[in-house]
Amino acid sequence: MSSSKIYKINVPCTSANIGPGFDVCGIALSKSLSLKVTIPQKPTEEGVLPKIIYTGLDSDNVPLSPYKNLLTRVALYVLRSHGIQNFPSQVIIEANNEIPFGRGLGSSGAAVIAGVLLGNLLGNLNLNKSRLLDFALMVERHPDNVSAALMGGFIGSYLRELSPEDMSAASIPLAEVLPEYPIDAGPNWGKNPPLPPKGIGHFVRFGWAKEIKAIAVSPRFELATAKARGVLPDNYSKKDLIFNLQRLAVLTTALARSPPDPELIYDAMADKVHQPYRMTLIPGLPKILTELTPTSHPGLLGICLSGAGPTILALATHNFDSIAQDIEQIFKNEGVEVDWSVLDVDERGSTVEEIIA
Ligand SMILES: Nc1ncnc2c1ncn2[C@@H]1O[C@H](COP(=O)(O)OP(=O)(O)O)[C@@H](O)[C@H]1O
Numbered sequence: 001m002s003s004s005k006i007y008k009i010n011v012p013c014t015s016a017n018i019g020p021g022f023d024v025c026g027i028a029l030s031k032s033l034s035l036k037v038t039i040p041q042k043p044t045e046e047g048v049l050p051k052i053i054y055t056g057l058d059s060d061n062v063p064l065s066p067y068k069n070l071l072t073r074v075a076l077y078v079l080r081s082h083g084i085q086n087f088p089s090q091v092i093i094e095a096n097n098e099i100p101f102g103r104g105l106g107s108s109g110a111a112v113i114a115g116v117l118l119g120n121l122l123g124n125l126n127l128n129k130s131r132l133l134d135f136a137l138m139v140e141r142h143p144d145n146v147s148a149a150l151m152g153g154f155i156g157s158y159l160r161e162l163s164p165e166d167m168s169a170a171s172i173p174l175a176e177v178l179p180e181y182p183i184d185a186g187p188n189w190g191k192n193p194p195l196p197p198k199g200i201g202h203f204v205r206f207g208w209a210k211e212i213k214a215i216a217v218s219p220r221f222e223l224a225t226a227k228a229r230g231v232l233p234d235n236y237s238k239k240d241l242i243f244n245l246q247r248l249a250v251l252t253t254a255l256a257r258s259p260p261d262p263e264l265i266y267d268a269m270a271d272k273v274h275q276p277y278r279m280t281l282i283p284g285l286p287k288i289l290t291e292l293t294p295t296s297h298p299g300l301l302g303i304c305l306s307g308a309g310p311t312i313l314a315l316a317t318h319n320f321d322s323i324a325q326d327i328e329q330i331f332k333n334e335g336v337e338v339d340w341s342v343l344d345v346d347e348r349g350s351t352v353e354e355i356i357a
């Protein structure tokens with residue numbers, strides 16, 4: 001093969017919600033999905049689909065056909081909505097994954113962002129971050145994980161109220177954004193999806209006190225985000241809404257203050273919008289949310305479900321191991337094995353770099 005350009009795409013994992021910020025807040029953390037993408041400058045053969053190679057966590061469970069794999073289907077959505085029918089020929093995508101699937105650490109959000117960045121790269125589209133987010137939101141549809149994965153740091157985000165035309169462009173079913181391509185789909189298969197409306201998602205980066213680290217305790221079972229969203233009610237009481245809004249307003253500033261105030265943060269991380277309804281899906285969650293406090297565990301600032309779960313996120317300034325081990329013990333008493341790690345906030349967000357050989 002003639003000369004190739006090689007790129008590295010790196011996307012961090014994310015913990016969404018942070019207690020009261022359901023579908024609003026997310027933090028990018030120091031585990032990532034990375035792709036090495038080799039693009040031949042003059043392919044020796046036309047129409048050869050990308051070769052996908054996976055290493056790392058959960059790599060045995062990933063489809064390697066570019067028409068079935070989430071990363072490449074998202075990339076193809078970005079390409080096709082720009083009128084580019086298919087992938088360039090003979091591309092090689094080597095993915096290395098550190099983000100466990102279905103544990104509430106934003107693996108699908110990271111895959112979607114990686115896919116959007118891949119489409120942008122393969123199509124030479126030069127989309128800016130706001131436009132990249134529009135494409136990601138057409139797939140993921142809640143902004144907390146994807147905004148934080150793209151931008152890095154501690155992020156708050158909302159979806160704009162769309163005009164009727166934008167609403168109809170944004171309301172196309174996911175099955176049309178990411179169709180089930182037949183394995184032998186040729187370049188002219190199906191109808192190209194429309195471009196998403198502009199500026200669907202808006203975000204702001206909050207401050208983050210440098211001494212705060214995130215302990216992620218992940219049970220060894222998967223909980224699909226779709227299932228954990230399915231148990232949530234459609235309506236909430238005024239009391240519960242006010243409970244969350246009051247805490248969210250305080251939390252976003254309290255986590256930026258150095259030194260952080262555990263008494264203020266602990267209660268500000270309580271939630272009445274998603275965690276109470278997800279208790280039945282995660283054995284041990286009620287105990288974990290009540291038994292570990294800044295008094296019982298000095299260094300602990302607050303504790304919540306990470307994303308849709310089942311991972312528990314504990315924010316702390318010290319005593320990381322003993323906090324993690326006590327959460328592990330509560331899970332063990334419920335017959336659940338876990339893996340845990342102490343993570344830093346990833347301030348860089350997603351990156352795309354050319355690797356010069
Ligand atoms: N790197 C990846 N490559 C391909 N598919 C992925 C990747 N990461 C996640 N997925 C898909 O997303 C699913 C998990 O999504 P989800 O239920 O939203 O959980 P999470 O909380 O990890 O985001 C996986 O089962 C897999 O189908």
Ligand SMILES: N[C@@H](CCOP(=O)(O)O)C(=O)O
Pocket residue numbers: 014015016017022023024103104105106107108109142144145225228229274306307308309
């Ligand atoms: N706000 C969403 C976040 C889902 O995050 P994930 O990491 O579990 O995919 C929700 O709570 O449903």
